[in-house]
Amino acid sequence: MFSNRLVLMITDSKGSRILNINAFFKRIAFYIVVFILTLIFFSIISISVFRHELEYIAKNNNTLLSEYQKLLDKNSALNDKIDQRVEELALVGDRVEHLEDLVGLPLDGVPSDTDEYEKVNYGLQDRLEVASLAGVQKAFVMKFIPNGYPMDYYRRISDTFGYRIHPILQRKHLHAGVDFSAEIGTPIYATADGVVEFARKDYNGGYGNLIKIDHSFGFKTYYAHLNDLLVKRGDFVKKGQIIAYSGNSGISTGPHLHYEIRFLGAYIDPQIFIEWNMRDFDLIFTKEINIPWQSLLATINNLMEQMELPSSQVAQK
Ligand SMILES: [Zn+2]
Structure with missing residues (x-):
């Protein structure tokens, strides 16, 4: 029986005390177990919290991804639109330049051969006015009828x-x-x-x-x-x-x-x-009464409409 018990006897000036070593170790073991259990408990809590956080981040990530995808789609749609606009602009540019060629408007302020046109740089506004359908008809008239x-x-x-x-x-x-x-x-x-x-x-x-x-x-x-x-x-x-x-x-x-x-x-x-010039285009129709202007202009209108058809079909593609 005695061999199962380890007893430590401490002696000092005040007397002797006996320490049961076995009980001492048991107490230490208890504390260690409690410590480990506490550690496990907190680990589980932490993992659970982290998992929650991870799920939240993953969800957030998905949302961001889908938002990014949406932005990409939008960007590509806008790019398409820009391409379309660029094409349209190029087409309008071609038409305006073609018209200016027809009317003889200088592209960069260089005076044209005849002096009935202002020797100034024509601004975009003027160029676009010429580009109107009426402008096209005028340009046609001014190219083919002496003026x-x-x-x-x-x-x-x-x-x-x-x-x-x-x-x-x-x-x-x-x-x-x-x-x-x-x-x-x-x-x-x-x-x-x-x-x-x-x-x-x-x-x-x-x-x-x-x-x-x-x-x-x-x-x-x-x-x-x-x-x-x-x-x-x-x-x-x-x-x-x-x-x-x-x-x-x-x-x-x-x-x-x-x-x-x-x-x-x-x-x-x-x-x-x-x-006669582009600015006073209508003047001649009342001043020169020997020309059947009405039917002449109607014929030119008709001709221009037929010429307009193919280019407007191209523009819609
Ligand atoms: Zn003469």
Whole structure:
């Protein structure tokens, strides 16, 4: 029995005490067990809390991922839209530039060949105004029907359209054009697109060196008393293209250009056509009553609508 018990006896000046070592170890073991149990308990609690936290983070992560995906989709949709806009802009740009080419508007402030247009840099606003459907029609009209001055430099208009006594032939006749007094060698420009119907030197009708241009819709222009001819019969010419240099050939009292416009073979006063431009586009319709403007414009409207169809189909793709 004694061997099962380990007893420690402590002796000092106050006497002796006996310590039961076995009971001492039992108590220590109890504390260790309690400590371990406490540790396990707290671990379980911590793990549970962490698991909760992890679940929360995972859930949050999923939400963020789906939000990120949404943003990606939105971004891609916006990119698509931007691409579409860029394409549309390019298309509009093409059209505007094409129109400016038609009207002869300078793209970068460089003056056009004829002086009826303002020699300024056209702002976007002006360019877009030209781009309107009415603008397209105007541009078309101004390209194909004679308008503006046939030359940039002249001294004065020395004779206008009308009946008078011919200064050389001395009999009453119709002066069928407008005379621009100008130095020999002044550049002469076509006043609309067309095809050269006649270009000959020493023509015997008094016109001297003469160019006739056949334009669309029944119009013709005559450029007489020329010096050098730069085009020949059958050449297609553009509005503003230089076709000749002025001279003093034929029956002429001095160096000048005699400029005529005819409609269906009949003489018409070129003056209002010379002054005609994009800004005062409508003026000519009331001032020149010998042209069936209404049906002419209706025909051009019709033509433009047919031309518009393919490009608008492209724009919708
Ligand atoms: Zn004349």
